[in-house]
Amino acid sequence: MRADARKNRDHLLAVAGTAITEQGVDVSLRDIARRADVGLATLLRHFPTREALLDALLRTSFDELTAEADALETSSSPDDALVSWLRDCVAWTTEYRGAIVLMAAAIEDTESALHTSCVTLRAAGARLLARAQAAGTARTDIDGADLFALVTALAWLGDQRSLAPRAGHLFDVVASAILTSAANSDAEGERRPQARS
Structure with a gap:
């Protein structure tokens, strides 16, 4: 070009x-x-077509989120990497209002121009989840498809004007539910003021 x-x-x-x-x-x-x-x-x-425009626009963002997941795998603890990536993924899908509907449909539609990028993005999140699970900091009864569904649900909340003010709080609730109690206890300890001796 x-x-x-x-x-x-x-x-x-x-x-x-x-x-x-x-x-x-x-x-x-x-x-x-x-x-x-x-x-x-x-x-x-x-x-x-509209889909060609959206594909070009969203694919760039998908690629950036996938690259971020790769970087977080080597630069952050497993639980921090997972939550950080999840937060950025939800923030991105909320920024592009309505994109989450296209993403959810593209995962199932192998003919969609967005299918490959969405599958790659879901796989990136699944790797971060598996790494946290292997480290014992994330629950083991969820998989990459569940994580993607949670991104979809949290992004949908952000798209709803009446619920958007609650989205940050609910993200924290969902993130703490994904992490094991050991990881949550560590996080609570970091937030709790240390007792003075």
């Missing part, structure tokens, strides 16, 4: 990201083109 075409494509993706953050994934393509100061035909030349 020529440098100018790449620049135009990147500009369209940046504008689309902002529009989706503000209006959700159902924002009109015409509105995105207007915001980008291009004609609809130009937008469609780069992204012939």
Whole structure:
């Protein structure tokens, strides 16, 4: 791809990201083109369908979250890595309003342009979960599919205006339920003020 075409494509993706953050994934393509100061035909030349645009936009974010999981595996304790990644994943899905519906559907639809990226993202979370389970800091009765479902549920809460103020608290409740009592006790000890001698 020529440098100018790449620049135009990147500009369209940046504008689309902002529009989706503000209006959700159902924002009109015409509105995105207007915001980008291009004609609809130009937008469609780069992204012939809404799904093609969303795939390009979301795949970049999926790849970033997958890379973050890889980095956390080597830089953080198993329970910290899991909770940190889970928090960032939920925050991202809340930022792109309505994206979680597409993600949940893409996991099951092998023909979806988003399928591979979603499966890869779910596998990244599953690796972090398995690492925490092996270390004894996460419960063993859940798997990567359950973790992805929890991301979906928490992101849905963030999408609901009346429930959004509770989303942070409920994230903490869910995260503490994923961790074993030993990990929770350690976390409580870190938060509790030390007794003076």
